[in-house]
Amino acid sequence: MSTEVRSGVSPRRPSPGAPMGRLRYGVILGLVLVGLGLLVGRVVVLHVLDRPFLQGQGDARTLRTDSLPAHRGMIADRHGEPLAISTPVVTLWANPQDVPEDPIQRVQLATALGVDLEALNERLARYSEREFMYLRRQMTPEAAQRVLDLRVPGVYRQDEYKRYYPAGEVAAQLLGVTNVDDMGQEGLELAYQPYLAGTPGLRRVLKDRRGRLVRDLEVLREAKPGGELTLAIDQRLQYMAYRELKAAVAEHDADGGVVVMLDARTGEVLAMANQPSYNPNNRAGLDPQGLRNRAIVDPYEPGSVVKPLAMAAMIEHGGIDPDRVVDTAPGWMVIDGFTIKDILNYRDLDLAGILRKSSNVGMSRLALSLDEPVIPQLYRRLGFGQPPGTGFPGEAAGEVPAPVRWSSSQWAALSYGYGLSVTPLQLASAFTAIANEGRLLQPSLLRLNEPVAGEQVISSAVARRVLEMMDKVVEPDTGARRAEVPGYRVAGKTGTVRKTGAGGYQENAYRGFFVGIAPVSDPRIVTVVMIDHPRGDAYYGGAVAAPVFSRVAGSALRLLDVPPDRRDLVKVE
Structure with missing residues (x-):
């Protein structure tokens, strides 16, 4: 056994300046520099070469093109008196996954909607795996706003139009009717559907991953109102x-x-x-x-x-x-x-x-x-x-x-x-x-x-x-x-x-x-x-x-x- 071992003295470590230390330092530094280079290269690739693709993918997940409803044309009698007109209404919809299960909020929501609480809970449960369901179609703006003022998470609005017939039953069969989507189903409403319906507009909006509107970006095409129909009827x-x-x-x-x-x-x-x-x-x-x-x-x-x-x-x-x-x-x-x-x-x-x-x-x-x-x-x-x-x-x-x-x-x-x-x-x-x-x-x-x-x-x-x-x-x-x-x-x-x-x-x-x-x-x-x-x-x-x-x-x-x-x-x- 050597003298150093016997005396309990540790062996001497090589100094950084020694050949082995310099080699180890160079390897580590090289690895760091290579990693940094790869990282910089990846950043360059993402921001320069792949930018159009990535931006397109991001836009596809956040940018949406929504339809702007067109105002349906009025039907009037020979003197211009309205026989069928469209009025603005609001449709409320919900993402069932975001609607809280808090019983107090559910009661308030059902009351404001004018629906049965049990029926509301049943529908929310039935659509629980989906991200969209109608709460109530074609409400007056005032009634819809009372619901929205509750600020229940997951409840949103959609602006629409509803057809109204001032003459009621007096000219019902001649005029016909529209469905809930304001499409002609009977009578002159059906016969002149393309002319009365007009052309919906388009707008680009930003939405989150849940489909909630974040911001309006631009109007791509203005909605074109439907034409007015003047009947021979007095x-x-x-x-x-x-x-x-x-x-x-x-x-x-x-x-x-x-x-x-x-x-x-x-x-x-x-x-x-x-x-x-x-x-x-x-x-x-x-x-x-x-x-x-x-x-x-x-x-x-x-x-x-x-x-x-x-x-x-x-x-x-x-x-x-x-x-x-x-x-x-x-x-x-x-x-x-x-x-x-x-x-x-x-x-x-x-x-x-x-x-x-x-x-x-x-x-x-x-x-x-x-x-x-x-x-x-x-x-x-x-x-x-x-x-x-x-x-x-x-x-x-x-x-x-x-x-x-x-x-x-x-x-x-x-x-x-x-x-x-x-x-x-x-x-x-x-x-x-x-x-x-x-x-x-x-x-x-x-x-x-x-x-x-x-x-x-x-x-x-x-x-x-x-x-x-x-x-x-x-x-x-x-x-x-x-x-x-x-x-x-x-x-x-x-x-x-x-x-x-x-x-x-x-x-x-x-x-x-x-x-x-x-x-x-x-x-x-x-x-x-x-x-x-x-x-x-x-x-x-x-x-x-x-x-x-x-x-x-x-x-x-x-x-x-x-x-x-x-x-x-x-x-x-």
Whole structure:
């Protein structure tokens, strides 16, 4: 054993200046410098070479493009009165993962939202794995702010618009409705959805990882409001038509009804009322039957109201002498095993008398004397059997049977309004040809800014002759006497039709019609009234539909400032 060990003295360590110390120091320093170089290089790579990629990844996690809702265009009547407008509302949503479980806050939140606490807790639990759920849609800004003032974590707002209909049920079927996302679902709201909806805008925002808005950055595209739609409807006339129709349906315990009023000079739809109806501002308990715009989408057998049109066809195209007299005795006739009846045995009737007495026998004998199907041909020229072209969703074409192997009974039935189907709008449109010197006007739901020429479908002389015949139908001793309008001459025609069912025509189930033109001296309006299945003894068109026409037409003529043309019917107060 060496002397150093024995004496207990430790061996000498090499000094830093020794070769081994310098080597160790150099290695450590080199490692530090390499690490520092790698770190600096990585920083350079991240901030220079990879900067676009990393910035894009960061933006993808924080920058969002949100939609800016576009204000839906207003629907107005012909005078600019609003029929459908959009109002700002607030939708509240929540991130269920951020909503605290504190019972006091939950109670406050449920109370402010106006919902049941148990139901709220159940929904929050059901969406607990998600980051989004609606709390309540389309609240008023004031009500929503009361909720937001609670400052419950995880509760946020979203600005939207809600459609409001000032006229309520009065024009519901014509206007239609929008859904909760302000998209058109029925009626004109659906037909003009792209035009009314406008174009949503875009904005760039900064959000945190939970999707919460941190800051608005910029607007990428401004929202473009929807266009405004101006209807031909006159809101004043619409209110009156609806009021009178609703009262008549209730009075006769009917299934429903329709009133359509057209401008006799332009074809514009001044009023279109339906029963049953609904309140588009509150759809709780909505009856689906109330959604149907029966005036446009439901065709019916018209019955005797089309006799003036058939008469015009027979005079103009069938060569029937306007002064011809027809023997209708004994008040009935049998064709192909079917019995055609009049109410009474009217014996000899001229053409005006046939319309005045509404003689089915007289119309049938005239029709069977023709060699050509002039009646259905004119029906088609008047628009029957084809959509009226209003653009309304689901508008019906109706039906005029093709002249293939017709029997004599079918030939006759077309002359008194059976065997075909038309909508009330088609019927009103057809009578613009009688009111307008033989020129047919296409119906328009939108206000027209230019005069319309119309299509000449019958001669002006025949149109005037038929109008005069219809004038004699509405007199004190006729079944249409209840259609008289004080101060005005009225041309009209009643109709009463049996309803059809699974087994054919039903017993004791009718539709009552009236079509009227006023005033006769210078026609301004054409109006069709239909009462569906009136119950009780009064079911004829002259008893249930004619009085509605009288009240609606009288109010309309006064509002339109049409001068009276019949002094003997002016009421003296």
